[in-house]
Amino acid sequence: MSVQAVIFDMDGVIIDSEGFWQDSQIEVLAGFGIAITAQECEKYTKGKRIDEIARVWCERYSLAVQPLRLEEHIVSQVCQSIRTEGRAMSGLYQALRCFQANGYRMALATSSSQQIIAAVFDKLALWEWFEVVCSADDERFGKPHPAVYLTALFKLGLNAGECVVIEDSLNGFIAASRAQIKTFVVAPDYQEAKFSAAAGRYPALTELIEALELHVKPVLTGSC
Template identity: 50%
Template sequence: MYKKAVIFDMDGVLIDSEPLWQTAQMESLVSFGVVITPHDCEQMTMGKRIDEIARTWCEAYTLPVSAQQLQTMILTQLCHLISTTGEAMPGVYEALDYFASQGLKIALATSSNHVVIKAVFDRLQLWNKFSVVCSAEDEVHGKPHPDVYLTVAGKLQLAVTECLVIEDSFTDLTAAKRANMTTYLVSPYSEQSKFSIADKRFVNLDCVVQSYEKLVSQSNLSDSLQ
């Protein structure tokens, strides 16, 4: 059962940024007279790269700007919100410290691009917690394609079977499963049927740590009896 690395998603796992992403999109679009809701963001753009998000809205509402211009607007607003109001998800530091204490490598695989990663890591002081940081910005395909996870495994010099992924959305979960990695889904809505493809489901990171601790204890007991 032992893994050699834990790969974290960022938005919704490390930082409570989904509401900030939604606000950044809503405030950017309202300047063009377009009103969208948090539900619209969840249904149409959650888990996507920023270039795909901007393209989605430009095409849906035939906006009088390019996708690149809208992307810049959203990112500017988002990074401001993260830098001023961003907060870590419950149990983040405890989970990072626990897995590190178990000798696991800690990595990041996110759909967010590097400017957002910097804003989050600066705000939450995470730079010394991760040995590998990868963004789907650098991949040909973003999530739900598995590319960013395969890149992380390569940089860790580990097989995909040696990696445990912690995700919070269906799009991201699909990407991790397509990479053939063990995947834990962490969400207050973890019991929704769409998340049934996860290897395990938890409501928060504290529950992840408790479950892993139990597995380690059971494995150690089994080893001592042999």
């Protein structure tokens, strides 16, 4: 069965935003007298929806604040950081041109809200590239539940065997795997055992595209 579409995660795959999420959580929680670290953000909230992120901190530190208020503060700061400092991940536009030139359809399946998606797509001029845009924020369950990927398949009108996913987080990788979609992991920690079942593992999109050019991992056909 031939691959027809590539489904991208967003944070950490399309935009270098993981630092924004960590900084925003650290700053917002500091306002409530709670000191957290980037390592804690990585461990407890990476790849999660904003409602789950807020719930993690409210429960972990018994915060006397409604999770929704925490969500609003974090999202506001992340959007501001994206608008002022956002930059594409290395190799993003090369990858988009490559897939488009070879006839692949492109979709987005992210844990981020529509507000964050709009900030990213405006900043990086991405609206024309993606046929389908899906947010786990619109689903009953976020990643690692496969819901957002199943919705992306439905909107594309394709089955799992006709798509591949590009992910960077363990939650996202699990979600895509549960949807039975072959997944490439593109992340700084790509060599860790938790990603050993991936279709391919690379430190950056540039290396993924180079591998496809050399037919090292021919899940996709064609040359970029």
